[in-house]
Amino acid sequence: xxxxxxxxxxxxxxxxxxxxxxxxxxxxxxxxxxxxxxxxxxxxxxxxxxxxxxxxxxxxxxxxxxxxxxxxxxxxxxxxxxxxxxxxxxxxxxxxxxxxxxxxxxxxxxxxxxxxxxxxxxxxxxxxxxxxxxxxxxxxxxxxxxxxxxxxxxxxxxxxxxxxxxxxxxxxxxxxxxxxxxxxxxxxxxxxxxxxxxxxxxxxxxxxxxxxxxxxxxxxxxxxxxxxxxxxxxxxxxxxxxxxxxxxxxxxxxxxxxxxxxxxxxxxxxxxxxxxxxxxxxxxxxxxxxx
Amino acid sequence: xxxxxxxxxxxxxxxxxxxxxxxxxxxxxxxxxxxxxxxxxxxxxxxxxxxxxxxxxxxxxxxxxxxxxxxxxxxxxxxxxxxxxxxxxxxxxxxxxxxxxxxxxxxxxxxxxxxxxxxxxxxxxxxxxxxxxxxxxxxxxxxxxxxxxxxxxxxxxxxxxxxxxxxxxxxxxxxxxxxxxxxxxxxxxxxxxxxxxxxxxxxxxxxxxxxxxxxxxxxxxxxxxxxxxxxxxxxxxxxxxxxxxxxxxxxxxxxxxxxxxxxxxxxxxxxxxxxxxxxxxxxxxxxxxxxxxxxxxxxxxxxxxxxxxxxxxxx
Numbered sequence: 335x336x337x338x339x340x341x342x343x344x345x346x347x348x349x350x351x352x353x354x355x356x357x358x359x360x361x362x363x364x365x366x367x368x369x370x371x372x373x374x375x376x377x378x379x380x381x382x383x384x385x386x387x388x389x390x391x392x393x394x395x396x397x398x399x400x401x402x403x404x405x406x407x408x409x410x411x412x413x414x415x416x417x418x419x420x421x422x423x424x425x426x427x428x429x430x431x432x433x434x435x436x437x438x439x440x441x442x443x444x445x446x447x448x449x450x451x452x453x454x455x456x457x458x459x460x461x462x463x464x465x466x467x468x469x470x471x472x473x474x475x476x477x478x479x480x481x482x483x484x485x486x487x488x489x490x491x492x493x494x495x496x497x498x499x500x501x502x503x504x505x506x507x508x509x510x511x512x513x514x515x516x517x518x519x520x521x522x523x524x525x526x527x528x529x530x531x532x533x534x535x536x537x538x539x540x541x542x543x544x545x546x547x548x549x550x551x552x553x554x555x556x557x558x559x560x561x562x563x564x565x566x567x568x569x570x571x572x573x574x575x576x577x578x579x580x581x582x583x584x585x586x587x588x589x590x591x592x593x594x595x596x597x598x599x600x601x602x603x604x605x606x607x608x609x610x611x612x613x614x615x616x617x618x619x620x621x622x623x624x625x
Numbered sequence: 626x627x628x629x630x631x632x633x634x635x636x637x638x639x640x641x642x643x644x645x646x647x648x649x650x651x652x653x654x655x656x657x658x659x660x661x662x663x664x665x666x667x668x669x670x671x672x673x674x675x676x677x678x679x680x681x682x683x684x685x686x687x688x689x690x691x692x693x694x695x696x697x698x699x700x701x702x703x704x705x706x707x708x709x710x711x712x713x714x715x716x717x718x719x720x721x722x723x724x725x726x727x728x729x730x731x732x733x734x735x736x737x738x739x740x741x742x743x744x745x746x747x748x749x750x751x752x753x754x755x756x757x758x759x760x761x762x763x764x765x766x767x768x769x770x771x772x773x774x775x776x777x778x779x780x781x782x783x784x785x786x787x788x789x790x791x792x793x794x795x796x797x798x799x800x801x802x803x804x805x806x807x808x809x810x811x812x813x814x815x816x817x818x819x820x821x822x823x824x825x826x827x828x829x830x831x832x833x834x835x836x837x838x839x840x841x842x843x844x845x846x847x848x849x850x851x852x853x854x855x856x857x858x859x860x861x862x863x864x865x866x867x868x869x870x871x872x873x874x875x876x877x878x879x880x881x882x883x884x885x886x887x888x889x890x891x892x893x894x895x896x897x898x899x900x901x902x903x904x905x906x907x908x909x910x911x912x913x914x915x916x917x918x919x920x921x922x923x924x925x926x927x928x929x930x931x932x933x934x935x936x937x938x939x940x
Contacts, residue, residue: 469644471877473880481907592782607763
């Protein structure tokens with residue numbers, strides 16, 4: 335009898351998980367998105383093995399060469415190979431996306447958990463602060479934060495992470511409030527479990543799905559935000575490449591070397607589209623009621 | 626109705642105060658001695674002492690905030706550190722430029738987004754629906770500053786059809802204004818069009834499944850009458866309030882759009898402020914945008930009640 339009960343307990347979430355996986359895999363767009371992300375991630379990691387060029391080595395004999403067999407994507411205004419810069423730039427862009435969203439979750443998730451779970455005055459103060467932060471548009475807040483922190487890739491990530499954080503607070507809080515009323519949380523409280531155990535073992539696992547979906551979509555926005563900040567000169571500093579900073583220089587050579595503008599933008603578009611497709615797919619897979 | 630507006634205003638007040646505290650707090654993020662950072666190359670002790678006095682850096686932080694907010698409430702955001710111009714005057718001067726751009730972008734976004742959304746919803750599950758949805762997702766994923774660069778390359782550099790940059794006020798020369806606005810409005814409006822299309826589609830789908838739509842069809846009304854007279858009007862309600870809430874995105878997008886097309890508006894003001902380390906300008910712009918956003922939120926709430934009679938009397 336006890337054995338049966340335990341088995342049922344274990345298999346129920348597992349079955350739900352495999353059902354979600356099946357739903358995700360049957361969504362062609364989402365799978366394509368995941369594949370594109372995996373491919374670009376691999377290329378970024380293996381960059382030194384894929385290209386023999388160094389992204390920062392200038393060559394004054396090969397200034398602004400159009401794409402050719404020697405330089406697959408052409409060269410820039412200092413004769414640097416654009417393919418190499420694209421590969422190493424992918425590292426900056428992907429890293430910025432993942433790290434800034436991690437910062438946003440690391441701060442936003444616990445605050446949202448506490449606000450939703452404890453309610454009362456704590457909740458009121460946190461909610462008001464979140465609302466005030468959300469009143470500043472994401473990118474403008476990120477620009478302002480980056481401006482005051484000083485221009486660098488690391489500061490841009492912090493700025494984007496902080497600017498994206500309130501969304502996670504609000505999302506988690508809302509989820510916690512709906513989960514809190516469930517019988518199993520009531521039960522956990524009735525048997526005298528301490529609050530932090532209830533929060534981490536019973537509430538957290540049940541609010542995490544929408545947070546994962548939001549994280550995927552937020553990564554897409556964070557990559558665009560990093561590109562925007564770097565484009566404005568507030569992110570990655572020269573000579574290190576990032577897709578946004580490459581576009582920043584490219585816009586000055588739009589007539590002489592249009593290919594310089596083409597590749598970084600295409601890459602941003604592709605990666606962001608991939609994250610958006612994957613996020614939509616995850617949402618449909620994890621929350622079938624919404625689709 | 627009036628009571629509801631009053632209550633919303635009252636709720637917005639603490640948010641406004643918190644926003645002002647955050648904007649003030651930005652200054653405290655400056656690494657090292659803020660006076661040295663603000664002064665830049667300038668090392669004249671007299672100037673440094675003046676700046677320290679001006680910003681009251683030696684006072685406790687709450688007192689500094691109080692001194693700052695007293696000025697801000699009177700519409701005084703301080704003076705630009707580089708040019709000496711009053712920040713409020715700069716904002717008043719640049720605002721109409723950005724508003725013109727934003728209005729054009731919004732007209733474009735609504736003009737494209739709403740019909741496409743209705744179109745996709747009435748053909749749910751067909752290839753038209755997936756094509757429109759894919760288009761919308763692409764619109765959301767394309768970095769708008771890149772779109773601007775590519776447009777300049779094709780339209781202005783290759784075909785020489787439209788000017789690549791500059792700004793002309795609609796009141797001075799409407800024809801020139803239209804020419805300079807087409808590309809920026811498209812660049813700024815395309816992500817909004819995608820958002821509006823997605824909301825229109827889902828709102829239409831919901832309305833089309835309602836009983837009164839089935840009744841309208843059962844009466845033998847023609848499909849266009851059902852869609853446009855019965856469903857569309859009701860589906861528009863949430864779309865109207867979403868469009869109001871897109872104000873924030875409009876302002877954020879304007880920063881990059883103005884940068885690319887060299888339009889002397891709000892966005893250019895904040896970027897120039899950032900690079901000249903003109904922090905009072907940055908603070909002024911951020912605060913204005915946030916206040917504008919809160920005002921638009923209020924407007925959205927009020928509009929929602931006006932267009933949806935069922936909500937009157939409640940709340």
